[in-house]
Amino acid sequence: MHEVSLMATAVEVAEQHARDAGGTRIRVLRVRIGEASGVVREALEFAFEAVTVGTMAEGASFDVQVVPTLCYCSNCKEEFTPTSVFRECPTCGSFSADIRQGMELELASLEVT
Numbered sequence: 714m715h716e717v718s719l720m721a722t723a724v725e726v727a728e729q730h731a732r733d734a735g736g737t738r739i740r741v742l743r744v745r746i747g748e749a750s751g752v753v754r755e756a757l758e759f760a761f762e763a764v765t766v767g768t769m770a771e772g773a774s775f776d777v778q779v780v781p782t783l784c785y786c787s788n789c790k791e792e793f794t795p796t797s798v799f800r801e802c803p804t805c806g807s808f809s810a811d812i813r814q815g816m817e818l819e820l821a822s823l824e825v826t
């Protein structure tokens with residue numbers, strides 16, 4: 714499962730940050746995932762539980778923020794929120810491959826003690 718390796722990497726990065734900050738435990742870990750990233754929130758939460766065992770983040774609360782998809786239409790020169798997987802522009806109906814937002818997968822913040 715894709716999400717497990719993603720979370721394992723995220724927790725490694727978080728631990729590095731926590732150590733750099735002089736912390737010993739990660740209390741809260743917040744991530745941002747884009748709607749269009751293909752990452753499933755529930756799978757990520759499950760993976761978090763699994764990969765944090767024995768790490769500084771064991772028992773931490775895990776907070777997922779979902780970033781909505783935003784596309785750009787080159788005809789209308791406008792950004793829009795797609796309503797289907799085909800990402801068609803609501804104004805002119807053309808399909809957009811230009812995703813401006815929604816592909817995120819990043820650590821948003823950490824609380825360390």
Ligand SMILES: [Zn+2]
Nearest residue numbers: 786789802805
């Ligand atoms: Zn358009």
